[in-house]
Amino acid sequence: MTRLAYQYVVLRCVPRVDREEFLNVGVVVYCQAQDFLQVAWDVDADRLRALDARIDVDQVRDALRFVEGVCAGDERGGAAGAHPIGQRFGFLKAPKSTVIQPGPVHGGVTTDPARQLEHLLDCLVG
Template identity: 70%
Template sequence: MSRIAYQYVVLRCVPRPEREEFINVGVVVHCQSRDFLDSVWRCDPARLHALDPGLDVDAVRSALRFVEAVCRGEERGGAASAQSLGQRFGFLKAPRSTVLQPGPVHGGLTADPARQLERLLERLVG
């Protein structure tokens, strides 16, 4: 099976930006040639509270659900959901929040973008 190029960003929870500490909580993968854009995430309250005991974990989950909605073109993703996949990925890879931030864009090759998304979640988020 041929391998195709994809891009991804890791979503980081940064509860206290002044401390420059973060925990990886999700991944967004975009594969233009397969018209693929999706995200997966895991939000472990104990890990997040280790960085900031007062963190609103429900707010972090809500932000991650918003990312899912934008990826999938769902109404709850607002105006960004109506854009093309490439524009949606551009929206998601740009920093918008002080608590949930995308890391740098990385790329790779894969035969199956959906499977690669799950692999990245396991490797980068745990």
Template identity: 75%
Template structure:
């Protein structure tokens, strides 16, 4: 979704993102990056991309419920998409949904700090961040 501007050049759009971390054992302070949530207000864009490496998570804690981690990430997807199954947060405007997702609320799935950048294509930038930071 590149946004053109007069003269054919693409607009550079500011965005914010958080990396979602799975922290199987908070006491050990070990985590594995499992997803990225990207919000670009100027493009009316909010989405998540995620991938869970089951073996790496189980190496951190063999007792972790990997399916539950995936369900939590699916909930994040539903909030981003504004799907009714995500409840009240999904009904909010995109900026408020991003605020909800960047706030810590779980000990196992935690957002990292908010970072920012500029892009001409928020969807492609999300893919790049997933590749760099998770995959």
């Protein structure tokens, strides 16, 4: 089995930046060796509303669908989706002041990036 290096960021929903509270809602995994860039996400509306009762959960889901488009390199990702895969990951891992923010970049090795993504989603979001 070939061990492949990968990087990942956890996507955080930050309903109110002034309170510095967040909820992990997704994970983006990038494996350069396999041209792999995917996101997996799960939005728990009740937990988000516990942080801010006024949060627009549909807007959070729309933002995560945008991330899907960037990863896929399709029209859902707008102009960012048109760039090479490494630049798309760079765009997704860059700090933002929006409701969806990436955490720090982490790395590891795996034999199966897709399975690693599901594992990270279960451990860090679910």
